[in-house]
Amino acid sequence: MKKTMKKTLGPVIGAALALALPFILRNGFDWNYGVQLACFFLLYAIAVSGLDILFGYAGQISLGHAAFFAIGAYGSVMLHQYANIPVFFSMIIAAAFATVVGAALAYPASKLVFHFLSLATIAFGEVVYQFVSQSPGSITGNFTGMFTQTVSLFGYKLNSFTKYYYFALAAAVILLVIKRNMIKSRVGRALIAIRENSHAAEGMGVNVRKYKIIAFAVSAFYTAYAGALYAHLVRYISPDTFAYKQSVMFMTMLLFGGTASIAGPMSGVLAVQALNECLRSAETYQMLIYGILLLTVIVVMPGGISGVVRDVAARIRYRKSGAAAAGDKKEEVDDHADN
Amino acid sequence: MLLQILISGLVIGSIYGLIALGYSLIYRSSGLMSFMQGDLLTVGAFLGYTFYGVMHIPFFISLILVIVIVFMIGFGVEKGVISILVKKGVLPIYTILATIAISYILQNGSMLIFGSDMKGYPQIFKIPYITIFGRSFQTEAILCIGASLLLMLVFSFFMNHTSIGTSMRASAMDPMAARACGIDVGLATGLSWAISAGIAAFAGMLIGPVYGVYTTLGAVIGRKGFSSAVIGGFGNMTGAIVGGLLLGVIETLLSAYISSAYKDMIAYALLLVFLFVKPTGLFNERAIAD
Numbered sequence: 001m002k003k004t005m006k007k008t009l010g011p012v013i014g015a016a017l018a019l020a021l022p023f024i025l026r027n028g029f030d031w032n033y034g035v036q037l038a039c040f041f042l043l044y045a046i047a048v049s050g051l052d053i054l055f056g057y058a059g060q061i062s063l064g065h066a067a068f069f070a071i072g073a074y075g076s077v078m079l080h081q082y083a084n085i086p087v088f089f090s091m092i093i094a095a096a097f098a099t100v101v102g103a104a105l106a107y108p109a110s111k112l113v114f115h116f117l118s119l120a121t122i123a124f125g126e127v128v129y130q131f132v133s134q135s136p137g138s139i140t141g142n143f144t145g146m147f148t149q150t151v152s153l154f155g156y157k158l159n160s161f162t163k164y165y166y167f168a169l170a171a172a173v174i175l176l177v178i179k180r181n182m183i184k185s186r187v188g189r190a191l192i193a194i195r196e197n198s199h200a201a202e203g204m205g206v207n208v209r210k211y212k213i214i215a216f217a218v219s220a221f222y223t224a225y226a227g228a229l230y231a232h233l234v235r236y237i238s239p240d241t242f243a244y245k246q247s248v249m250f251m252t253m254l255l256f257g258g259t260a261s262i263a264g265p266m267s268g269v270l271a272v273q274a275l276n277e278c279l280r281s282a283e284t285y286q287m288l289i290y291g292i293l294l295l296t297v298i299v300v301m302p303g304g305i306s307g308v309v310r311d312v313a314a315r316i317r318y319r320k321s322g323a324a325a326a327g328d329k330k331e332e333v334d335d336h337a338d339n
Numbered sequence: 340m341l342l343q344i345l346i347s348g349l350v351i352g353s354i355y356g357l358i359a360l361g362y363s364l365i366y367r368s369s370g371l372m373s374f375m376q377g378d379l380l381t382v383g384a385f386l387g388y389t390f391y392g393v394m395h396i397p398f399f400i401s402l403i404l405v406i407v408i409v410f411m412i413g414f415g416v417e418k419g420v421i422s423i424l425v426k427k428g429v430l431p432i433y434t435i436l437a438t439i440a441i442s443y444i445l446q447n448g449s450m451l452i453f454g455s456d457m458k459g460y461p462q463i464f465k466i467p468y469i470t471i472f473g474r475s476f477q478t479e480a481i482l483c484i485g486a487s488l489l490l491m492l493v494f495s496f497f498m499n500h501t502s503i504g505t506s507m508r509a510s511a512m513d514p515m516a517a518r519a520c521g522i523d524v525g526l527a528t529g530l531s532w533a534i535s536a537g538i539a540a541f542a543g544m545l546i547g548p549v550y551g552v553y554t555t556l557g558a559v560i561g562r563k564g565f566s567s568a569v570i571g572g573f574g575n576m577t578g579a580i581v582g583g584l585l586l587g588v589i590e591t592l593l594s595a596y597i598s599s600a601y602k603d604m605i606a607y608a609l610l611l612v613f614l615f616v617k618p619t620g621l622f623n624e625r626a627i628a629d
Contacts, residue, residue, distance in 0.1 A: 055432075061432050061435075063435075108614075108615035109614075109615070112614060112618070114431050114432070115366075115371075115372045115431060115435070116569075116573070116614060116618065118372075118432070118435060119372075119565050119569065119610065119614065120610075120611060120614045120615070122562065122565070122607075123565075123566070123607040123608075123610040123611045123614070124607075124611060126562065126603070126604075126607040127604055127607045127608055127611065130601070130603050130604040130607070131604065134600040134601070134604075244562070248436075248439055251432075251436065252436070255432075255433075255436065284447075284450070284451065285447070285451070286447075287443045287444075287446060287447035288443070288444055288447035288448055288451065290443060291440045291441065291442075291443030291444035291447065292440075292444060294436065294439075294440035294443070295420065295437055295440040295441065295444070298424070298429075298433050298436055298437045298440065299420060299423060299424065299437070302427070302429050302433055
């Protein structure tokens with residue numbers, strides 16, 4: 001009884017906090033910029049969760065996810081501008097298009113091993129970047145970029161950060177629930193099998209190529225939808241946002257937080273965002289500090305934030321259970337815990 | 340006109356080739372990839388500018404100084420970061436990201452130290468131009484092509500016919516067996532990273548006088564170097580240089596005769612095509628198909 005209450009209490013508090021956040025930030029702290037940051041948090045969380053499906057679960061690296069981010073953003077903006085499709089639908093169409101592109105990329109890429117997959121994705125990212133920055137007939141606005149409008153839901157314009165926050169929150173919740181269910185399904189188990197040992201997975205009857213394509217496609221949808229959210233939140237896009245650096249940023253957020261979980265990508269986004277805000281005043285040193293931190297994280301805590309949390313939690317649990325089971329042999333338990 | 344285009348294509352191509360040579364060397368001796376070659380090139384170019392352009396140390400002495408310093412950086416990175424990660428048995432992505440992190444540090448660090456404006460090298464040779472078929476070319480440009488071809492031959496020989504080269508290849512193929520044969524695997528891999536870094540610095544000293552030195556000089560060259568390495572066959576020394584020269588010429592021809600808008604795209608498009616269609620490259624190197 002107590003346990004079930006404990007189990008439901010956490011999510012309820014989380015949901016209440018997520019719903020009340022814009023009001024707390026805007027009315028409590030008079031910090032409208034904070035609401036905008038919260039919107040950014042949600043869309044990056046979607047993008048990085050998408051990358052997590054591909055890298056964390058299926059074990060396929062991508063250093064070109066900025067390309068899907070760009071396809072989502074530019075696709076939605078261009079569909080709205082040239083074909084007059086309402087923004088809400090243009091976002092979904094653009095993300096669907098990115099899904100097709102992701103599958104088309106994965107089909108030949110699925111036979112490449114680790115290092116060379118990263119080269120292929122970098123090349124793909126660069127091709128898309130070059131295309132949007134020097135498009136034929138300047139349809140993407142090239143280096144000048146493109147201005148666009150916010151989302152309008154059947155005539156109701158999301159003209160404040162608070163309104164946009166709820167829109168992004170709904171998308172994030174839906175996509176994260178889908179992710180969780182997918183991971184627990186047959187598809188998720190197949191992806192994990194491929195990550196652990198693709199030859200063994202093949203032997204067990206998993207169609208490796210098919211599931212790699214699925215992972216790429218789903219991942220592309222998430223990141224592209226996040227890109228579309230970005231475009232209509234900022235209402236201006238230019239190629240600079242979608243360069244190689246952005247792909248590295250996504251990967252950093254994922255590794256910083258920890259892979260193959262729901263909370264990992266979110267904590268990574270939060271940490272990197274907080275870092276970026278702190279470094280805003282020290283712009284010239286930004287890359288340097290960023291590089292040093294990234295290096296430290298890789299060498300010292302390769303499991304990311306959620307890995308550290310897991311380790312600490314496991315250690316505490318171990319101590320507790322050890323102390324309960326063999327009260328007077330505590331010292332011995334301590335020795336084990338240290339190992 | 341055509342000759343001029345070809346020469347300038349060969350100049351940038353030989354730089355791509357030298358960077359690709361470094362990638363191939365690292366891959367052949369440790370099975371890893373380094374994403375910091377481009378920024379080591381920048382560091383080399385800046386150091387060369389400092390020694391030769393500012394402190395007026397004779398060119399060949401500054402060249403040797405620069406190569407030694409960057410050689411040390413390469414060795415230090417392998418010993419201080421990469422080998423630690425490999426020993427921990429982490430996923431290969433972490434070594435890749437570690438080199439990306441170091442490349443950020445190098446790029447931003449050189450901007451902080453040397454400033455973000457473009458630096459011009461003073462001229463290296465007394466004779467500024469060489470005349471070929473009635474057209475004159477910058478002497479440094481000719482040096483660039485000659486030096487890269489020479490290095491290709493040297494390293495091809497070094498990897499395949501010397502005992503150090505053989506021990507490097509052995510330690511990549513099977514570290515444990517190599518150790519059992521008495522090969523110092525740690526030294527071999529460290530040396531390969533150091534030599535690659537030295538080559539990148541050398542390339543930086545070569546390209547500096549032709550293009551000028553600025554902080555993002557190496558970043559793009561570094562990424563295009565991957566394209567040359569894959570075109571030639573990843574891990575193949577001759578392939579690296581041939582792929583680089585080919586890429587440089589194609590790129591320059593394309594921007595001269597068709598449009599300069601797609602100059603950068605072609606390198607990455609070629610990289611994708613080769614990875615998907617012919618991953619073993621022009622020289623049929625089996626490295627990718629492991």
